[in-house]
Amino acid sequence: MNNFLDLADLDRNEIRSLLALATGLERSPQPQALAGRVLGLVFMNPSLRTLASFQAGMARLGGNSFVISTGSSWQLEYRDGVPMTGEAAEHIREAIPVLASYADVIGVRAFAKGQTLEEDLSEPVFRALSELCPVPLINMESATNHPCQALGDWKTLDDLEVPGAGGKFVLSWANHPKALPLAVPSAVVHMAALRGMDVTVLRPEGFALPEPIMARAREAAAASGGRVGETDDRQAAMAGAQVLYAKSWGCTSAYGDADQDAALRARYADWTVAEDWFRPAAADCYFMHCLPVRREVVVAGDVLEGPRSRVIPQARNRMFAQMAVLHRLLSRSNPT
Amino acid sequence: MNNFLDLADLDRNEIRSLLALATGLERSPQPQALAGRVLGLVFMNPSLRTLASFQAGMARLGGNSFVISTGSSWQLEYRDGVPMTGEAAEHIREAIPVLASYADVIGVRAFAKGQTLEEDLSEPVFRALSELCPVPLINMESATNHPCQALGDWKTLDDLEVPGAGGKFVLSWANHPKALPLAVPSAVVHMAALRGMDVTVLRPEGFALPEPIMARAREAAAASGGRVGETDDRQAAMAGAQVLYAKSWGCTSAYGDADQDAALRARYADWTVAEDWFRPAAADCYFMHCLPVRREVVVAGDVLEGPRSRVIPQARNRMFAQMAVLHRLLSRSNPT
Amino acid sequence: MNNFLDLADLDRNEIRSLLALATGLERSPQPQALAGRVLGLVFMNPSLRTLASFQAGMARLGGNSFVISTGSSWQLEYRDGVPMTGEAAEHIREAIPVLASYADVIGVRAFAKGQTLEEDLSEPVFRALSELCPVPLINMESATNHPCQALGDWKTLDDLEVPGAGGKFVLSWANHPKALPLAVPSAVVHMAALRGMDVTVLRPEGFALPEPIMARAREAAAASGGRVGETDDRQAAMAGAQVLYAKSWGCTSAYGDADQDAALRARYADWTVAEDWFRPAAADCYFMHCLPVRREVVVAGDVLEGPRSRVIPQARNRMFAQMAVLHRLLSRSNPT
Structure with a gap:
């Protein structure tokens, strides 16, 4: 493993091995494993959880990190x-090689531009970055991907002993005041499919995940014995569900059109996950969300704090998943 | 000791033990004591001294830290x-448990809202935080408390060999262009009283410390053989004083009313500590201030840089006091 | 060595010893050399490369660092x-001693005010800082100096085996939309002269380096057997050149006058380094720049990415040079 850009770059055995490493690091700290190694964190968009979990995880392995945030005081040119x-x-063509020259591994966060779907799906920034970066590169959330979130979520599902083969997983769109990126839903639907689960994407009209994202998930499902479907029928989607993963995202039928997005999402202001959503589900159906989450908008407070909710251990697993990635990329005994 | 929220949570023996640990760490570094441990620093208000002293102190113990600043790019909801x-x-109900899930100990700074005295005295944010935080929590300055400052100041008084029993300590209000929070004066008057000192709060009309703060200090004095009084008579207050601790704070007779505060403080623009303040004091009376300090407004430059001033070692003791707190909270041999 | 404020404070043997240490640390990491030691980084102006290279370098030596940025939330008074x-x-008279009390070494960046040349050349901030700072102080770029850049550049020239005695070095002004400080050209012309090189400063009318900067470089050249000249004749300057070091700086004939600067630089918009500049040069003439660099403004993209360019290893050498400085200032076996 030379980079960690997309969970789809790894086969299921490689992922299982990473997850075993993550669980091993959770149980038995290795506070000297990455002594003297340096992680460079480059945030082209703000971060809380990702910054804290990467810095803490690197420190727990004995390594160190520095943080660079682009923005008002430091703007980068991407165009050639x-x-x-x-x-x-x-220009990014100098900035990335220079930062890489100080670090043993680089993590970058760069959100979608949100103008055209084709451009965001083609991941222009990360394609450029991976060519420019001479050290291992970690995707800390790109235009339409978030492999660290997906790996942490897979670990959470394993920890909860939700079955891989045939476990019923619902990814549901939820209400939100703004058009959010596709990175998490795209990564999560693919992850659940690759895990072999029976995946349903529940979303209202106008918010279907783009066909290339669904196709990628179906392909993963085909290879893993899973299934991927989609619907706007909540009853049907939730029947027998073992996990409800809620997440909002922007309108895809008029991608990048703020006015139409606002008009469309106003119709679905009642898509706030509530306890009654779980009536058709398995009795012990879990609730997951990548956080941050808006209470009483995305999800009711009683669900978020109730017995179904696993959002805190889910967030904690980001750290262990990322520690496994760092360990695999940097450990000197890494067989590559 | 499971948290460090208020010096009043500790008895005098516990405080003496912490101070002995602080002095021990000052003399004999323990650069491996907290190896692999992580401190999360959450600043809901900006910081210089506190950030630097916590990061440096944690590093000197072999540990690591990450910094999260709330503000324009990340706003938290507190209301239920x-x-x-x-x-x-x-919401803070997710943010704190998540950050705590990455760290072994969390420090939080959250200033007073400055609207109503009752609300600020009841410390709503820290009461909520201490219920939400599953790992040890450190108060890095709350609405009306600053126990790290108080512990460091106690160490400074010990280092200077100012007597605990009966040492004469004056906390004086001072001129300042803005209404500052009550956190430092509240923590310092309590600390000096708990140390058994003869404490006088010197302040003009309209700037008396709120009665609950004075009552708390009198209670500490009663338990420690000290005394707490207040006056607006500088000559009387300074008679025989061994320490003058200067600090400005906002008008308390019209708390939260900016116009009345400004009108009132305009009358006391001559409350700038000057060498002639020390005429009635003990010959070697020390000058202390928590910093930052405005020269020629709070205090004359010649006092601040003169032989009485102990403001730099006082600031340095913040680091050793905090190292003792971190060591006590995290050291694996901690008997709790 | 007690501080690192100006390369001119060191003699050539001391510099050679620092460079040997830098190369030694590049080849053989010393991940425990500065364990438990703390570097305080104070940025009065924003930074990318300097922040990352200092934090990474300190971490590679086993030490730790904290970062303080002055600006909107924390403004310092300098005047007495x-x-x-x-x-x-x-006031800086408290801020620096306090930060120094937490750290074993302090690095400060404070740009030129850009109002009068005399003031900037007299380095008022760094002269004040060096009196105030009780621990070793590192100049991370001052009004008219940048010794870390100069030391790293010297290492790059050594790595490239460009001859010291008589190697032909051209420092050329280049096009840029803004008036930039004199720190880098001032440090670089002095460094190349002290290295014994045959140095030519190539610049248009109105952009001659100030006489005190040229005089200092000539003095270094005299002591080292080098030579320093200046011209606006590109053909003459580049004849036989082994290194072209490009850098823009503000108009010096009307220093601090934005309008006149803009009018003057508009005339030289064609001073963009291009491949044809190298025609009179040695066949393998290198291109250097301290970065960040504006493509197609300061230099053509094909030069910047072509075989002459050494800008990435040059930036990387900042880290090794700074590690040598930190090691020399802090190592316990430091003979001083």
Whole structure:
């Protein structure tokens, strides 16, 4: 493993091995494993959980990290061949190799531009980054992917002993005041499919996941004995569900059109996950969400704090999953 | 000791033991004591000294830390049951458990709201935090408390060999362009009383410390053989004083009323500590201040840099006091 | 060595010894050399490369660091005797001793004010800092100096086996939309002269380096057998050049006058380094730049990414140079 850009780059055995490493590190700390090694964290968009979990995880392995945030005081140019007479004082073609020259591994977060779906699905920033970065690169959330979230979520499902083969997993769109990126739903539907689960994407009209994302999930399901479907029928989706994973995302039928997005989502203001959603589900159906979550908008407070909710251990598993990735990428005994 | 929220939670023997540990760590570094342990620092208000002293102190014990600052890019909701349709994308009820899941100990700074005295004295944020945080919690300055400052100041008084029993300690209000919080004066008057000192709060009309703060200090004095009084008579207050601790705070007779505060403080623009304040004092009377301090406003430059001033070692003792707290909370041999 | 403020404070043997240490640390990591030691980084101006390279370098030596950025939330007063009634809540006379009390070494970045040349050349901030700071102080870029850049660049020239005695070095002004500080050109012309090189400063009318900077470089050249000249004739300057070091800086004939600077630099918009600049040069003439660099403005993309360019290893050498400085200042076996 030379990079960690997309869970789809790994086969199921590699993922199982990473998850075993994550669980091993959770149970038996290795506070010297990465002594003297340096992780560079580059945030082109703000972060709380990802920053804290990467810095803490690296520290628990004996390593160290530095944080660079782009923004008002430091803007980067991405385009090729453009005379840099504007605000951006540095091109990504220098910035990334330089930061990589100080670090043993680099993590980058760069959100979707949210203008055209085709552009965001083609992941222009991460494709460029992976060519520019001479050290291992970790995707800390890109335009349409979030493999660290997916790996942590897989571990949470394992910890909960939700069956891989045939376990019934519902990914549901939820109410939210803003159009959010596709990174988490895209990564999660693929992860659940690759885990061999029976996956249903529950979403209202206008919020179907883009076909390339669904196709990728179906392909993973085909290889793993899983299944992927979609519906706007909550009763049907939730029948027998063992996990409800809630997440909001932007309108996909008018991607990048803020007015139409707002008009459309206003119709679905009642898509706030509530206890009655679970009536058709398995009795002990779990509730998951990647956080941050808006209470009484995405989900009712009593569900979020009730016995179904696993959002805190789910967030904690981000750290162990990422420690496994760092350990695998950097450990000197890494067979690669 | 499971948390460090208020010096009043500890008895004098526990405090003496912490101070002995602080002095021990000052003299004999323990650069491996907290290897592999992680401190999460959450600043809901900006910090310089506290950030630097906690990060440096944790590093000197072999541990590591991460910093999260709330503000424009990350706003938290504190209220219960409110639909989160506004700016805040995360509720404190998730944020704190998640950050705690990455760390072995959490430090939080959250200033007073400064609207009503009753609310600030009841410390609503820290009461909520201490219920939400499953790992040890450190108060890095709350609405009306600052136990790290108080512990460091106690160490400074010990280092200077100012007597506990009967040592004459004056806490004086001072001029300042803004209404500052009550956290430091509240913590310091209590600390000096608990140390058994003869404490006088010197302040002009309208700036008396609130009665609950004075009552708490009198209670500590009663248990320790000290005394707590207050006056607006500088000559009387300074007679025989061994320590003058200067600090500004907001008007308490019209708490939260900016106009009345400004009108009132304009009358006391001459409350700038100057060398002539010390005429009635003991010859070697020390000058203390928690910093940052405005020169020629709070205190004259010649006092601040003169032989009485102990503000730099006082600031340095913040680090050793906090190292003792971290060591006590985290050391594996901690008898609790 | 007690501080690292100016390369001119060291003699050539001391510099060679530092460079040997830098190369030694590049080849053989010393991940425990500075265990338990703390570096305080104070940025009065924003930083990317310097922050990352110092934090990474300190971590690779087993030490730790904290970062303080001044700005909107924390403004410092520099003037003496001024009543501090404005925005600045803390004077540098407290801030620096306090931060130094938490750290074993302090690095500070403080750019030129850019108002009068005399003031910037006299380095008022760093002169004040070096008197205030009781622990070793590192100049991370001051008004008219950047010794860390100079030391790293010297190492790059050594790595490239560019001859010291007589190697032909051209420092060229380049096009840029803004008036940039003199720190890098000032440090680099002095470094190349002290290395004994044949140095030419190539710049258009109005952009000559100030006479005190040129005089300092000539003095270094005289002591080292080098030579320093200046011209606006590109053909003459580049004849036989082994290194072209490009950098923009502000107009010096009307220093601090934004309008005149803009009018003057508009005339030299064609000073973008291009491949044809190298025609009179040695066949394998290298291209250097301290970064960040604006493509197609300062330099053409094909030069920057072509075989002449050494900008990435040059940036990487910042880290090794700084590690040597930290090691020399802090190592317990330091003979001083």
